[in-house]
Amino acid sequence: MARSRFNPIPKPKREPKDKWATPDNNFSKFIRVRDCLYFSGNTNAGRCCTCGKPLMIYDADCGHFITRDVHSLRFCETNAHMQCKLCNWHRKGEQAKHQDYIEKVHGPEVLRVLQNERNLWEANVRRFDQGHINLQVISKYYLQKRKDLESGKIEVHELYEKYKYL
Numbered sequence: 001m002a003r004s005r006f007n008p009i010p011k012p013k014r015e016p017k018d019k020w021a022t023p024d025n026n027f028s029k030f031i032r033v034r035d036c037l038y039f040s041g042n043t044n045a046g047r048c049c050t051c052g053k054p055l056m057i058y059d060a061d062c063g064h065f066i067t068r069d070v071h072s073l074r075f076c077e078t079n080a081h082m083q084c085k086l087c088n089w090h091r092k093g094e095q096a097k098h099q100d101y102i103e104k105v106h107g108p109e110v111l112r113v114l115q116n117e118r119n120l121w122e123a124n125v126r127r128f129d130q131g132h133i134n135l136q137v138i139s140k141y142y143l144q145k146r147k148d149l150e151s152g153k154i155e156v157h158e159l160y161e162k163y164k165y166l
């Protein structure tokens with residue numbers, strides 16, 4: 001029997017694209033370029049924020065101090081730094097060392113703000129669902145911000161200096 005409009009062929013279900021993939025990727029590239037510039041003055045070579053090992057950008061991860069599950073800190077610049085894969089994966093992020101690093105480079109006030117945000121999140125006081133985070137905007141923002149760093153439109157030390165007053 002021919003299929004009619006009453007009996008349509010079901011559309012094949014597509015795998016939903018991971019909604020975080022592109023914004024995560026653009027944010028990660030921005031963080032790694034930023035930290036390479038911070039450490040070495042060029043966009044290819046930097047260091048791991050927790051063990052200090054010299055790293056090339058393509059071998060590096062963007063490590064989060066407070067995990068990406070806390071969505072409100074997933075794209076927070078003071079919460080993420082260039083990290084080696086050993087620290088990020090095998091040593092589970094080296095959270096204590098990452099905390100020391102944040103305190104050293106951004107100051108204790110920034111660390112306190114991050115911890116406070118995590119506490120609010122975990123206490124369920126502040127919960128963003130997907131609709132409150134515009135991933136397309138974030139994605140474009142970090143794509144452009146990385147280009148601005150690479151072209152010298154934004155200066156990395158000015159950027160780091162700004163974090164102290166967040």
Ligand SMILES: [Zn+2]
Pocket residue numbers: 048049050051052053083084085086087088
């Ligand atoms: Zn490391």
